[in-house]
Amino acid sequence: xAFTPNALLTGMANMVQAGLAxxxxxxxxxxxxxxxxxxxxxxxxxxxxxxxxxxxxxxAEAGKITSFAKRFFREGFRPRYELAELLYQCYVVGYQxxxxxxxxxxxxxxxxxxxxxxxxxxxxAESWIPVMxxxxxxxxxxxxxxxLIFAGKIGSSIGAELGSMRVxxxxxxxxxxxTNPFKYLVATRVLATTLMLPLLTILADVIALYASxxxxxxxxxxxxxxxxxxVLSGLTFGDVLPAVLKTFxxxxxxxxxxxxxxxxxxxxxxxVGQAANSAVVVSSxxxxxxxxxxxxxxxxxxxx
Numbered sequence: 407x408a409f410t411p412n413a414l415l416t417g418m419a420n421m422v423q424a425g426l427a428x429x430x431x432x433x434x435x436x437x438x439x440x441x442x443x444x445x446x447x448x449x450x451x452x453x454x455x456x457x458x459x460x461x462x463x464x465x466a467e468a469g470k471i472t473s474f475a476k477r478f479f480r481e482g483f484r485p486r487y488e489l490a491e492l493l494y495q496c497y498v499v500g501y502q503x504x505x506x507x508x509x510x511x512x513x514x515x516x517x518x519x520x521x522x523x524x525x526x527x528x529x530x531a532e533s534w535i536p537v538m539x540x541x542x543x544x545x546x547x548x549x550x551x552x553x554l555i556f557a558g559k560i561g562s563s564i565g566a567e568l569g570s571m572r573v574x575x576x577x578x579x580x581x582x583x584x585t586n587p588f589k590y591l592v593a594t595r596v597l598a599t600t601l602m603l604p605l606l607t608i609l610a611d612v613i614a615l616y617a618s619x620x621x622x623x624x625x626x627x628x629x630x631x632x633x634x635x636x637v638l639s640g641l642t643f644g645d646v647l648p649a650v651l652k653t654f655x656x657x658x659x660x661x662x663x664x665x666x667x668x669x670x671x672x673x674x675x676x677x678v679g680q681a682a683n684s685a686v687v688v689s690s691x692x693x694x695x696x697x698x699x700x701x702x703x704x705x706x707x708x709x710x
Contacts, residue, residue: 495597511612511614515616520621569682
């Protein structure tokens with residue numbers, strides 16, 4: 407028998423009714439028979455409100471992030487421009503991510519090649535490995551894996567950095583001194599992540615394809631020129647353009663959510679940790695949603 411909220415509440419009401427019957431004393435008014443139903447009617451709205459709380463919280467958070475994005479577009483491109491800070495953030499974001507992106511790209515290309523080779527050999531299609539690996543990496547694996555690594559490394563770093571500045575009241579001090587903290591701290595970091603993630607993705611794709619070339623030569627022999635020619639022969643404009651464009655949206659999302667979580671973090675050291683953690687979790691979820699949306703859009707445009 408399945409237990410539902412209605413059945414559980416009805417059972418609780420019946421238990422209350424039975425308990426009142428046992429302790430009834432002289433002078434106590436009779437409890438109406440319809441009391442359990444009235445109790446259920448009272449408790450059910452509370453149960454339903456609790457069930458909808460996660461949805462309401464999610465929608466409220468999405469609305470706040472949207473307002474934060476609107477503020478970025480409203481203030482981020484107005485003079486005065488923080489070009490020096492933007493260049494510094496581009497350097498920090500790109501430099502910090504290079505080792506992880508390079509190692510991840512190399513392992514990704516090598517594993518895809520080694521895992522697919524036995525299956526392709528069964529059908530006598532080993533010559534198609536460069537095409538298959540190239541399409542897989544450039545269209546999906548490269549952008550997604552690089553964005554997730556980027557979110558874990560940079561998104562958490564931004565959330566923790568701005569969160570600590572909020573806790574130590576550095577952001578409040580900037581507002582008092584006349585400096586626009588949103589333009590200096592948020593706009594520069596969001597632009598840096600938006601610009602650097604596509605470049606890091608291209609680098610990861612190149613490293614992954616070279617690792618695939620090495621993987622093919624572990625049990626065979628092929629030249630680098632032939633490998634590159636096979637990869638390029640399987641790619642079209644519809645494969646490359648959507649993959650590059652969506653990395654801009656991934657980078658924007660990671661920077662925006664990281665800044666939002668840090669900028670409005672709770673007071674105390676616990677708030678800094680929560681800001682860093684939630685920045686990674688929310689960014690990763692939104693990346694997958696954006697990728698799903700990109701697949702649908704490219705399908706409607708006939709680019710798949």
